[in-house]
Amino acid sequence: MNSLLEVRNLRVEFPTRRGTLVALDDVSFAIEPGEVLGVVGESGAGKSMTGAAIIGLLEPPGRIAGGQILLEGRRIDNLPYEEMRRIRGRHIGAIFQDPLTTLNPLYTIGRQLVETITTHLPLNPAQARERAIEWLELVGIPAARDRIDAYPHQFSGGMRQRVVIALALCAEPKLIVADEPTTALDVSIQAQVIALLKRLAREKGTAMMLVTHDMGVIAETADRVAVMYAGRVAEIGPVREVVKHAKHPYSSGLMASIPPLDRRVDKLAAIDGSMPRLSAIPQGCAYNPRCPQVMERCRQQRPDLLPAGETRAACWLYAHD
Amino acid sequence: MTETPMLETRDLARFFDVSRPPLQRLLAREGKRTLRAVDGVSFSIPKGTTLSLVGESGCGKSTVARLVVGLYSASRGDVRFDGQDLHAARRDPAQRSRMQMIFQDPYASLNPRWRVLDIIAEPIRAFGLVKGDAAQRERVAELLTQVGLSPLDGVKFPHEFSGGQRQRISIARALSSNPEFLVCDEPTSALDVSVQAQILNLMKELQSRLGLTFLFISHNLAVVRQVSDRVGVMYLGRIVEMAPAETLFTSPRHPYTRALMEAIPDLEMSGRQRMPVGGEVPSPIDPPSGCAFHPRCPLANDRCRAERPELKAHALTETACHAVEEGRG
Numbered sequence: 001m002n003s004l005l006e007v008r009n010l011r012v013e014f015p016t017r018r019g020t021l022v023a024l025d026d027v028s029f030a031i032e033p034g035e036v037l038g039v040v041g042e043s044g045a046g047k048s049m050t051g052a053a054i055i056g057l058l059e060p061p062g063r064i065a066g067g068q069i070l071l072e073g074r075r076i077d078n079l080p081y082e083e084m085r086r087i088r089g090r091h092i093g094a095i096f097q098d099p100l101t102t103l104n105p106l107y108t109i110g111r112q113l114v115e116t117i118t119t120h121l122p123l124n125p126a127q128a129r130e131r132a133i134e135w136l137e138l139v140g141i142p143a144a145r146d147r148i149d150a151y152p153h154q155f156s157g158g159m160r161q162r163v164v165i166a167l168a169l170c171a172e173p174k175l176i177v178a179d180e181p182t183t184a185l186d187v188s189i190q191a192q193v194i195a196l197l198k199r200l201a202r203e204k205g206t207a208m209m210l211v212t213h214d215m216g217v218i219a220e221t222a223d224r225v226a227v228m229y230a231g232r233v234a235e236i237g238p239v240r241e242v243v244k245h246a247k248h249p250y251s252s253g254l255m256a257s258i259p260p261l262d263r264r265v266d267k268l269a270a271i272d273g274s275m276p277r278l279s280a281i282p283q284g285c286a287y288n289p290r291c292p293q294v295m296e297r298c299r300q301q302r303p304d305l306l307p308a309g310e311t312r313a314a315c316w317l318y319a320h321d
Numbered sequence: 322m323t324e325t326p327m328l329e330t331r332d333l334a335r336f337f338d339v340s341r342p343p344l345q346r347l348l349a350r351e352g353k354r355t356l357r358a359v360d361g362v363s364f365s366i367p368k369g370t371t372l373s374l375v376g377e378s379g380c381g382k383s384t385v386a387r388l389v390v391g392l393y394s395a396s397r398g399d400v401r402f403d404g405q406d407l408h409a410a411r412r413d414p415a416q417r418s419r420m421q422m423i424f425q426d427p428y429a430s431l432n433p434r435w436r437v438l439d440i441i442a443e444p445i446r447a448f449g450l451v452k453g454d455a456a457q458r459e460r461v462a463e464l465l466t467q468v469g470l471s472p473l474d475g476v477k478f479p480h481e482f483s484g485g486q487r488q489r490i491s492i493a494r495a496l497s498s499n500p501e502f503l504v505c506d507e508p509t510s511a512l513d514v515s516v517q518a519q520i521l522n523l524m525k526e527l528q529s530r531l532g533l534t535f536l537f538i539s540h541n542l543a544v545v546r547q548v549s550d551r552v553g554v555m556y557l558g559r560i561v562e563m564a565p566a567e568t569l570f571t572s573p574r575h576p577y578t579r580a581l582m583e584a585i586p587d588l589e590m591s592g593r594q595r596m597p598v599g600g601e602v603p604s605p606i607d608p609p610s611g612c613a614f615h616p617r618c619p620l621a622n623d624r625c626r627a628e629r630p631e632l633k634a635h636a637l638t639e640t641a642c643h644a645v646e647e648g649r650g
């Protein structure tokens with residue numbers, strides 16, 4: 001049987017005047033129906049880029065330079081724009097990191113929801129409006145019936161984010177690509193939205209790629225987690241293993257940087273240094289200049305994903321040759 | 322004599338007119354509608370300390386932030402910046418350069434047509450703080466490095482960066498004029514935990530070295546615990562609890578604060594079910610009578626439905642709750 005989504009050896013390039021940047025290199029993973037794949041990693045690692053490639057909205061001059069993306073076994077990375085646009089609304093719902101790019105400031109919240117609903121579902125405008133109010137209530141907008149005719153700027157940051165979530169869900173897609181869907185939300189609304197997403201996964205078999213920096217959300221929502229670093233997958237495996245027993249030195253450094261809730265510390269743990277720029281990715285393992293366990297081999301050869309306990313990690317520590 | 326606080330607000334309020342267009346209003350036979358985004362908020366932030374505001378999305382945190390840097394005018398109450406009326410202070414460039422804001426939305430706050438170098442240097446140039454191109458470039462390079470970017474990134478445009486990288490650009494910009502008072506609205510929520518830790522460590526370091534004062538807003542309570550001296554919990558436009566950070570986290574008093582703590586996600590994967598704060602989020606256009614939290618509060622009684630509780634001090638904590646005051650909370 002086919003996975004709902006399969007990404008195979010994806011490579012994304014940005015031709016620039018200063019040379020070609022490789023933003024994603026050899027990224028592969030699959031998501032099954034009803035499964036939530038969490039994606040975490042360094043800011044700038046390529047998480048949003050991966051999501052954009054899947055939904056066919058890479059910002060030019062960015063382009064897919066290699067690999068394949070399959071939805072229910074069918075290639076979608078090479079479809080004409082119009083065809084991809086239909087798939088995007090109906091089969092893949094997208095929640096972007098930036099709510100302002102999704103919402104049209106000139107139209108009311110209600111109009112935008114009603115338009116999306118009537119485009120994809122067989123409902124008349126009055127029914128669609130009722131459905132829109134239901135969705136606003138589901139994502140926790142208070143007094144939804146009263147506020148459906150508001151404009152985006154009249155909502156707070158977190159309220160706009162909830163509207164974006166409602167927009168992505170209201171056409172009932174099979175796959176949701178969610179980029180930081182809950183960061184603008186307070187913990188209570190966040191719990192409510194996560195419960196909603198999990199219910200969709202369980203009851204409707206909706207699959208989700210969930211990009212977030214919030215490890216609490218990952219721990220609660222994801223079935224598996226992919227950790228990205230410098231345009232590649234550094235580690236991928238079951239959520240408990242990756243969060244609690246990370247195998248890749250970058251993943252374990254990341255998990256150690258989570259601020260504690262139960263006490264105050266003078267200085268927070270952080271990984272020293274910063275991720276290399278795309279134009280200066282070091283030879284060998286991209287993490288080698290920051291890695292406490294670096295070996296000679298790491299500076300020469302780039303590791304592929306290798307079995308490491310219950311996860312797979314792109315790290316020479318797990319080579320058994 | 323106590324030192325003048327860096328920032329002081331008294332009974333600060335901001336209302337928005339959210340009436341429908343006149344014709345629709347006529348058809349629906351409804352009057353003008355006012356949304357009380359912030360309704361009577363008083364606090365003071367001593368120099369060199371951090372006050373954090375937490376609370377439900379839409380409770381008015383960003384509105385307070387915009388009020389205290391003068392981006393919104395107050396509907397009622399006033400703001401004093403280092404002892405001076407805010408509006409007078411805003412008219413004086415020397416005073417204005419002492420305050421900066423990091424916005425919740427990094428996309429909206431960076432000019433897309435400017436190079437990063439110019440974005441970060443703008444406050445330096447506006448206030449004439451560093452003279453000479455070379456010295457300015459050096460300062461920008463230093464700032465970029467401090468936020469984990471490369472000096473070489475200065476020639477790029479904002480769209481060439483990821484969300485978290487853009488947030489770091491806006492942090493570098495806010496720091497560039499060496500402000501003494503910084504309003505940070507969700508400064509690190511777009512960052513991975515390691516970069517977040519670096520930025521928070523940088524903020525703490527600047528605070529202990531240069532005595533910076535922060536008004537900090539975040540939904541991430543673990544982060545709030547790490548950075549704050551005091552924490553104010555807001556609910557529907559008002560502060561319902563204000564306490565030293567450690568006191569708030571170890572013994573929250575207000576029923577809403579306690580509910581908020583229950584809702585924090587569980588990293589231990591112990592299977593503990595997170596408890597969202599029960600009940601409907603109230604509408605700020607038509608807030609509940611008495612204590613605005615009463616429809617969701619397990620301790621609510623008739624007094625709560627009728628009479629609005631005022632903030633009262635109990636030991637180190639100030640709470641606005643009848644139950645706490647009556648000793649039944």
Ligand SMILES: Nc1ncnc2c1ncn2[C@@H]1O[C@H](COP(=O)(O)OP(=O)(O)OP(=O)(O)O)[C@@H](O)[C@H]1O
Pocket residue numbers: 014021023041042043044045046047048049050059060061062097278480481482483484485486511512513
């Ligand atoms: N238009 C562009 N031109 C050149 N490089 C770009 C462009 N857009 C993004 N990049 C680069 O591609 C890399 C990946 O960006 P992406 O937005 O996927 O990061 P991310 O993992 O989502 O980070 P964050 O957590 O900060 O959102 C970054 O290093 C970024 O600087």
Ligand SMILES: Nc1ncnc2c1ncn2[C@@H]1O[C@H](COP(=O)(O)OP(=O)(O)OP(=O)(O)O)[C@@H](O)[C@H]1O
Pocket residue numbers: 153154155156157158159184186337338339356357358376377378379380381382383384385425605
């Ligand atoms: N310009 C505006 N016009 C009308 N209503 C507004 C405006 N700005 C804010 N509001 C309303 O004021 C209330 C408070 O908004 P604010 O942005 O301060 O919330 P917040 O606490 O920062 O929330 P979040 O955590 O989601 O960012 C919300 O109900 C919002 O809809």
Ligand code: SF4
Pocket residue numbers: 248249250285286287288289291292293294295298303314315316317
């Ligand atoms: S391959 Fe080497 S440098 Fe890279 S993470 Fe593993 S040990 Fe560290």
Ligand code: SF4
Pocket residue numbers: 575576577612613614615616618619620621622625630641642643644645
């Ligand atoms: S005043 Fe009453 S309703 Fe409000 S928080 Fe206290 S007990 Fe609950």
Ligand SMILES: [Mg+2]
Pocket residue numbers: 047048049097179483484485
């Ligand atoms: Mg991103």
Ligand SMILES: [Mg+2]
Pocket residue numbers: 156157158382383384425506
């Ligand atoms: Mg806000």
